[in-house]
Amino acid sequence: MDAGNITNAAIGGRTGGEPAGSPHGDHAAALRFITCGSVDDGKSTLIGRLLVDSRAVLQDQLASVSRSGATDLALLTDGLSAEREQGITIDVAYRYFTTPARKFIIGDAPGHEQYTRNMVTAASSADAAVVLVDATKLKWQNPGLELLPQTRRHTLLANLLRVPAIVFAVNKLDAVEDATVAFANIRGALEQFTRAAGVQARGIVPVSALEGWNVVDARAGWCGYSGPSLLSLLEQLDVTPAETDEAFSFPVQWVEKFSSSSDTSQGRRVFWGRVATGLVQPGQQVTILPGGQVAKVVQVLDHARQPTSVPARHSAGIVLDREVDISRGDWLLAPGAFAPSRNVSATVAWLDDEPLVAGRVYWALHGHRWVKAKVQRIVHKLDVNTLAEQDADHLEPNAIGHVELALQESLATLPHARSRALGALVLVDTATHKTSGAVLVR
Numbered sequence: 289m290d291a292g293n294i295t296n297a298a299i300g301g302r303t304g305g306e307p308a309g310s311p312h313g314d315h316a317a318a319l320r321f322i323t324c325g326s327v328d329d330g331k332s333t334l335i336g337r338l339l340v341d342s343r344a345v346l347q348d349q350l351a352s353v354s355r356s357g358a359t360d361l362a363l364l365t366d367g368l369s370a371e372r373e374q375g376i377t378i379d380v381a382y383r384y385f386t387t388p389a390r391k392f393i394i395g396d397a398p399g400h401e402q403y404t405r406n407m408v409t410a411a412s413s414a415d416a417a418v419v420l421v422d423a424t425k426l427k428w429q430n431p432g433l434e435l436l437p438q439t440r441r442h443t444l445l446a447n448l449l450r451v452p453a454i455v456f457a458v459n460k461l462d463a464v465e466d467a468t469v470a471f472a473n474i475r476g477a478l479e480q481f482t483r484a485a486g487v488q489a490r491g492i493v494p495v496s497a498l499e500g501w502n503v504v505d506a507r508a509g510w511c512g513y514s515g516p517s518l519l520s521l522l523e524q525l526d527v528t529p530a531e532t533d534e535a536f537s538f539p540v541q542w543v544e545k546f547s548s549s550s551d552t553s554q555g556r557r558v559f560w561g562r563v564a565t566g567l568v569q570p571g572q573q574v575t576i577l578p579g580g581q582v583a584k585v586v587q588v589l590d591h592a593r594q595p596t597s598v599p600a601r602h603s604a605g606i607v608l609d610r611e612v613d614i615s616r617g618d619w620l621l622a623p624g625a626f627a628p629s630r631n632v633s634a635t636v637a638w639l640d641d642e643p644l645v646a647g648r649v650y651w652a653l654h655g656h657r658w659v660k661a662k663v664q665r666i667v668h669k670l671d672v673n674t675l676a677e678q679d680a681d682h683l684e685p686n687a688i689g690h691v692e693l694a695l696q697e698s699l700a701t702l703p704h705a706r707s708r709a710l711g712a713l714v715l716v717d718t719a720t721h722k723t724s725g726a727v728l729v730r
Contacts (some may be wrong), residue, residue, distance in 0.1 A: 428469065
């Protein structure tokens with residue numbers, strides 16, 4: 289996946305906004321969630337089951353994914369020819385469905401290690417992550433069983449990317465001899481792992497995606513579980529709240545030189561983009577990064593070009609009181625609220641096939657701004673099995689580590705734990721233009 293694709297999700301941002309004024313916890317807003325986990329855990333089949341049992345699939349669609357008289361639910365999301373030929377998920381496929389309780393946007397993320405960057409893309413804008421665990425791949429008879437590395441890695445990545453809700457779905461319990469024992473032991477291993485990793489799981493649900501057990505309709509008492517079905521649990525989750533409590537920040541995406549609505553813009557340029565944090569309204573002062581000039585907002589237009597104030601996560605057109613040299617990639621910021629810096633200490637999820645080593649130079653993308661970034665030092669890497677921090681001189685593909693970056697130009701960042709919008713960057717290889725790493729400011 290190239291940088292253009294991964295930045296459409298704007299690591300830590302969103303590809304779409306809720307209606308203006310949607311509060312945290314508004315279940316009328318669509319919940320964006322992904323399925324992730326190890327390869328062949330049944331992610332595509334689970335999504336197919338959700339679509340079929342919630343009656344979001346037409347009969348002709350079902351007929352098109354039938355093989356030898358049997359319906360292959362995974363084909364409802366595995367749309368690429370390579371995916372159908374190999375029986376694996378390669379790219380993220382999005383599907384939409386609605387229940388009487390709410391709307392959903394599902395991202396089917398691949399489980400193969402080599403496609404981890406695609407999973408990171410989907411997770412960066414998700415409200416929830418459903419991590420599938422295949423009971424048949426584990427020594428489920430053992431109370432001290434080991435989870436698969438990719439289960440751990442995807443859980444850690446979702447947690448690092450601040451996906452608000454992580455739910456575990458223990459799948460294929462219909463294929464083990466004693467589903468109750470298997471679920472109890474796997475749930476114990478998941479609880480031990482999440483405690484050690486500092487992950488707050490919203491639920492651990494036993495399911496059979498193939499049979500449809502406990503996916504949409506609850507199977508009372510199955511596996512000794514008395515909680516809600518997976519869909520019922522998802523219906524209860526909140527959407528990610530907009531970062532309206534932070535100071536105003538706005539990455540300029542497009543400059544309209546001569547507005548067709550000259551009656552509102554007074555012939556001045558309109559700077560379009562999506563408000564990252566805070567609120568923009570007429571009369572407030574802004575500082576331009578990197579220029580440092582100060583101007584006043586005289587007009588704010590919404591996506592329909594109507595004058596209004598616009599909160600975080602919504603598109604806006606901003607007109608300033610004077611002509612200032614501003615172009616795509618520049619930022620409009622609340623004066624004095626940020627301390628731009630050329631040094632960044634960050635957690636990196638390394639996605640490139642080539643290892644990360646100190647001294648390498650990459651392009652770093654923050655909002656719509658590109659700057660050169662040099663890897664000053666690799667502080668440590670994280671062992672996904674033991675969760676221990678290890679000394680390292682490189683990060684291999686799919687590794688997670690702590691690095692220090694030196695930027696060619698200053699950026700206004702916040703810790704990712706505080707702001708998904710301002711605390712995330714993407715590293716891109718200067719030669720191949722491949723997405724190399726997801727950077728989360730510490």
